[in-house]
Amino acid sequence: DDDDYDYDDDDDDAIESNQNMTDNPISFKDKVVIITGSGGGLGKQYALQYAQRGAKVVVNDLGGTLGGSGSSNKAADLVVSEIESKGGIAVANYDNIVTNPTGILQTAINSFGRVDILINNAGILKDASFAKMTQKQFEDVLDVHLNGAFKLTQLCWPIFQKQKFGRVVMTASPAGLYGNFGQANYSAAKLGLVGLCETLAKEGVKYNIKVNAIAPLAKSRMTETILPPDVLNKLLPEKIAPLVLYLTSDIVDSSGSIYEVAAGLFAQIRWERSGGLYLNPNKSFTPEAILNKLKDISSFDPSTTEYPTQLNDYNFVYSKTSMLPEN
Numbered sequence: 001d002d003d004d005y006d007y008d009d010d011d012d013d014a015i016e017s018n019q020n021m022t023d024n025p026i027s028f029k030d031k032v033v034i035i036t037g038s039g040g041g042l043g044k045q046y047a048l049q050y051a052q053r054g055a056k057v058v059v060n061d062l063g064g065t066l067g068g069s070g071s072s073n074k075a076a077d078l079v080v081s082e083i084e085s086k087g088g089i090a091v092a093n094y095d096n097i098v099t100n101p102t103g104i105l106q107t108a109i110n111s112f113g114r115v116d117i118l119i120n121n122a123g124i125l126k127d128a129s130f131a132k133m134t135q136k137q138f139e140d141v142l143d144v145h146l147n148g149a150f151k152l153t154q155l156c157w158p159i160f161q162k163q164k165f166g167r168v169v170m171t172a173s174p175a176g177l178y179g180n181f182g183q184a185n186y187s188a189a190k191l192g193l194v195g196l197c198e199t200l201a202k203e204g205v206k207y208n209i210k211v212n213a214i215a216p217l218a219k220s221r222m223t224e225t226i227l228p229p230d231v232l233n234k235l236l237p238e239k240i241a242p243l244v245l246y247l248t249s250d251i252v253d254s255s256g257s258i259y260e261v262a263a264g265l266f267a268q269i270r271w272e273r274s275g276g277l278y279l280n281p282n283k284s285f286t287p288e289a290i291l292n293k294l295k296d297i298s299s300f301d302p303s304t305t306e307y308p309t310q311l312n313d314y315n316f317v318y319s320k321t322s323m324l325p326e327n
């Protein structure tokens with residue numbers, strides 16, 4: 001049954017049939033996918049949908065609490081059993097992404113002989129207002145989200161380069177893009193993942209390695225205490241998975257892109273540079289001059305706004321600005 005768009009509402013029938021109009025369903029047959037933290041929440045839904053489309057799935061989960069303490073095999077085992085009961089292929093791994101990323105890759109290689117796709121999804125929360133946040137709360141969250149994703153991606157990277165195929169998804173967050181009260185550690189880690197994604201996308205170009213980032217919002221134990229139940233029930237994690245699958249398919253074009261995704265929303269996020277203020281660099285500048293020109297600096301007039309995707313060419317900027325009058 002190819003129809004796995006899980007619409008409950010009759011009003012959505014028309015949309016549903018549009019979405020299914022494809023002659024070439026996206027398949028993950030013969031692909032091996034590692035999904036960190038896939039014993040529950042978003043990762044579990046990814047695991048189920050990859051397996052349903054033929055992938056061999058490494059279900060990694062430490063099985064600890066939301067704050068990252070403790071461990072248990074149960075979370076990963078249950079997801080593997082569910083996949084197997086539906087005829088899919090999966091193996092459980094219980095390694096901590098922080099202390100044993102090698103073990104996670106080893107499970108993929110030992111069980112399936114390869115790895116094609118890596119979904120960096122494992123995460124914890126240690127929320128505290130900034131004034132009260134301890135060094136440990138800050139570092140623990142950076143360790144799981146950012147350092148964990150760094151380590152496992154770097155282990156997979158030479159394999160991806162050699163086989164000239166690799167797909168990576170980084171799990172960012174709206175909290176990283178916009179900031180969120182009580183989440184200084186989490187926001188820093190999540191925007192760090194966006195930067196990592198943007199650089200890896202550039203380094204991956206000649207090896208057919210595509211790296212994208214998502215900023216999701218979905219019902220899971222991370223959100224169930226902060227959002228009301230009626231809202232949560234519209235934010236089902238299975239609605240996020242189709243974008244993740246698309247972004248890791250053979251045919252995906254995007255790399256280095258960021259997507260915000262929640263309920264039925266799928267939207268791309270990008271950087272924007274205002275038309276800006278150009279002054280001759282041979283002049284001396286004063287804070288008052290900045291204040292007087294603040295409107296120019298901060299104006300996102302559509303006719304002059306740019307959407308940079310790489311470092312500015314500073315020689316170009318210099319030559320442009322040094323031609324300006326000095327007074």
Ligand code: NAD
Nearest residue numbers: 037041042062063064096097121122123173216217218220
């Ligand atoms: P979740 O708690 O259900 O899933 C995270 C999983 O990661 C858990 O199963 C946990 O056991 C596992 N994990 C934690 N530390 C680990 C470690 N060191 N090694 C291996 N596994 C570990 O929460 P979720 O909402 O499904 O979160 C999935 C990802 O999505 C996270 O990166 C989270 O920050 C991100 N995210 C979620 C939301 C949301 O609205 N739910 C919003 C933005 C970002």
